[in-house]
Amino acid sequence: MLKYNFIKNNRVTITISVLILICLYWQIDFISFIYVLMNIDIIFLFIGLLMLVPITMFTAIRLVWLSPDDNRINYIEALQLTLAASVMNLVLPSKMGDIVKSVFMVKNSDKSIEKNLSLVIFEKISDFLSLLLWCILGLFLFQDNNWLFIISLTSLFLLGLLSITSNSFVKLFFGLVVLLLPNRYAKSANKLQHEWLDMVFNYQKHKKKFVFIQFFSIFLWFLHLLQLWIFILSLGSLLPFLINLAITPLAIFIGLLPLSFAGIGTRDLAFVYFYSSYLSAATAAGLGVLATLRYIVPALFGIPFFIKYMKLKFIKNL
DSSP states (O other): OHHHHHHHHTHHHHHHHHHHHHHHHHHSOHHHHHHHHHTOOHHHHHHHHHTHHHHHHHHHHHHHHHSOGGGOOOHHHHHHHHHHHHHHHTTSGGGGGGGHHHHHHHTTSSOOHHHHHHHHHHHHHHHHHHHHHHHHHHHHHHOTTOHHHHHHHHHHHHHHHHHTTOHHHHHHHHHHHHHHSOHHHHHHHHHHHHHHHHHHHHHHHTHHHHHHHHHHHHHHHHHHHHHHHHHHHHTTOOOOHHHHHHHHHHHHHHHHSTTSGGGTTHHHHHHHHHTTTTSOHHHHHHHHHHHHHHHHHHHHHHHHHHHHHHTSHHHHTO
């Protein structure tokens, strides 16, 4: 029954992923694709996968730093939450599995779900803003005549920045949300607004800490991009690192759009499209496979912690 409900709830995104993959592999030389995978440099592949360790550890550190004094999370708990959330990231688009951390966090504190949710969304926005910066840089460097995309992503970046720095913007946003939501959700929305404003106030009070965390998020995405470049090297390509920095963020951004199942299909197609001038279609498709491993491996290590949180009485009653 659980398996049936999972497929039923995700049938649209699963269908989209399958259709994209069928069309993609129909167009490329499948024999060349298999050859590329069979000749992966094991050393570079191992180094790339090993980078998941610092990336995961630094992600947990950022969650600790983001948590305010009245809702402080210790590092071990943050690491377990990050790994547990990676299980849901494997099946949800846009890495929305990170949101479940707010539910799991309620167990270990007397804080409300709204307080923990505001923390997790703050983390999500900080992460997303850093990716957008890399995307904008990539468009400036290598994507000529794409001013529409540059303006769109810059506007999205500014809106995201306002959502974690401006009291007025937050009040306006939640005011619109309350108007659109059914009355039974208005109380929860108001509670979330209150906790969100507390987070904004906290970072307005600690500006240096806030700026440091944003730069740390940018560095964290640099590690992601470095990891994918190492994967490219493992596939036998000597692509310059600067080109990787310019192109890969755009492909990742496309893969995060909530269109397909965990980004599978859209991410692969984006790699083939954006790297068409530098990599063969078979090599770019191989990169898409390795990029998916970035979600699978942490999810495997996160299963014990995910089970731990799912066994909690609080979770069972949701």
